[in-house]
Each structure stands twice: as C-alpha cells, then as structure tokens.
Amino acid sequence: xxxxxxxxINEEKGDLLNEESYIENHFQYATQGQRFLNWLIDxxxxxxxxxxxSGMGLGFMIGIAAPEFFQxxxxxxxxxxxxxxxxxxxxxxxxxxxxxxxEKLFRGYTLGKLITGTRAIRQDGGELTFRNAILRSLSRCVxxxxxxxxxxxxxxxxxxxxxxxxAG
Numbered sequence: 001x002x003x004x005x006x007x008x009i010n011e012e013k014g015d016l017l018n019e020e021s022y023i024e025n026h027f028q029y030a031t032q033g034q035r036f037l038n039w040l041i042d043x044x045x046x047x048x049x050x051x052x053x054s055g056m057g058l059g060f061m062i063g064i065a066a067p068e069f070f071q072x073x074x075x076x077x078x079x080x081x082x083x084x085x086x087x088x089x090x091x092x093x094x095x096x097x098x099x100x101x102x103e104k105l106f107r108g109y110t111l112g113k114l115i116t117g118t119r120a121i122r123q124d125g126g127e128l129t130f131r132n133a134i135l136r137s138l139s140r141c142v143x144x145x146x147x148x149x150x151x152x153x154x155x156x157x158x159x160x161x162x163x164x165x166x167a168g
Contacts, residue, residue, distance in 0.1 A: 026125065029152050030118040030164040036149065038164070041112035042098070050094045058090065096137040104133040109167075119167045128162065135160045 030038075062069050073079045102110040108119035108128050120128055120136065128136070139145065139156035148155040157163050 027121070027163070027165040030116070030166055032149065032152075034116040034118050034166070035154070035164060037116050038110065038112035038118060039146070039149065041115055042110050045111055046091075046094055046098050050098055051091060054090060054094055055087075092141055095140065096134070099137040099140065100130075100133045103128050103136060104130050113164070113167075117167050118164050120162055120164050123161045123163055132160055132162055136162060 073082055076082060099110065103120050106114075108121050113119050122128060122132060136156045139159050142155065145155050153163060
C-alpha cells in the first residue's frame with residue numbers, strides 16, 4: 001500500500017515538473033544582465049587564466065616530447081597559420097572543458113554564475129547531468145550563438161532543455 005502511495009506522489013511530482021506554470025512559480029530566470037556578467041567573468045577567466053596555463057603546459061610538453069616540432073614550425077612558411085589553428089583548437093577545448101566540468105561538478109555553477117548568484121539546471125528542475133553539461137558546452141561553440149543571449153533562453157539552453165535561474 002505504501003509503495004502505491006509513493007508512486008502516486010512521484011507521478012504527481014513528475015507531472016508538476018513538466019508544467020510551464022510550475023517552472024514559472026518555482027524558479028526565477030536569470031536576467032540578461034546577470035547572464036552577460038556570467039559570460040564576461042567566465043570568458044575573462046578562460047582567456048587569461050585557463051588559456052595561458054594550458055598553452056604554457058602544451059608548449060612545455062611538446063618541447064620535451066618533440067622539440068623538432070617547434071623547429072619545423074619556425075622554418076615553415078605557414079607557421080602563423082599552424083600556430084593560429086593550434087590556438088583556436090586549444091581555445092575551443094578550454095571552452096568545452098571549463099563549462100562542462102564546472103557545470104557538472106559544481107552543480108550548475110561556473111565562477112561567473114557563482115558571483116552573480118545564478119546556476120544552470122534542467123528544465124524539469126533537476127541538476128545537470130554530464131550529458132546536459134557537455135551538450136551545453138558544445139552548443140556554445142556554434143557561430144553567433146552568443147547573440148542568442150538577447151532572449152531569456154539562449155540557444156544552448158533551448159537545445160539542451162536547460163535554463164539559468166537565480167539561485168536562492
């Protein structure tokens with residue numbers, strides 16, 4: 001008898017979580033200003049912190065493992081192109097790494113979200129899964145995705161059934 005009662009409560013709860021009104025009554029979307037600050041803080045951290053450290057680390061490892069790689073690049077006519085492509089690839093990897101790890105391990109928070117008092121959750125109100133976190137990160141790599149920030153739900157929110165809310 002008790003199991004039937006628990007199942008009934010879980011079914012009702014599941015129905016409630018799927019209703020738009022439940023989301024609107026229990027969560028408050030982050031403002032565009034908060035989301036912009038999240039983006040600014042996280043991007044400054046990635047560009048000047050994580051990118052510097054990963055670039056130095058990668059350069060050090062390549063220098064130890066394959067010093068001729070740098071010599072080949074130095075004497076190559078396409079050295080600027082090669083180094084530029086490596087930099088872009090490293091930037092995208094940092095982007096995916098940072099957002100995926102932070103949003104999964106820190107329960108929807110990044111440094112920017114922590115400072116602004118916001119967090120990412122699934123649209124059913126649950127915590128992000130690893131799949132949600134990595135898909136959100138990959139979605140951010142789509143060209144012009146940043147311009148979707150002018151609406152309440154960005155592309156990386158709507159494509160992954162997630163949202164950024166005011167934590168509290």
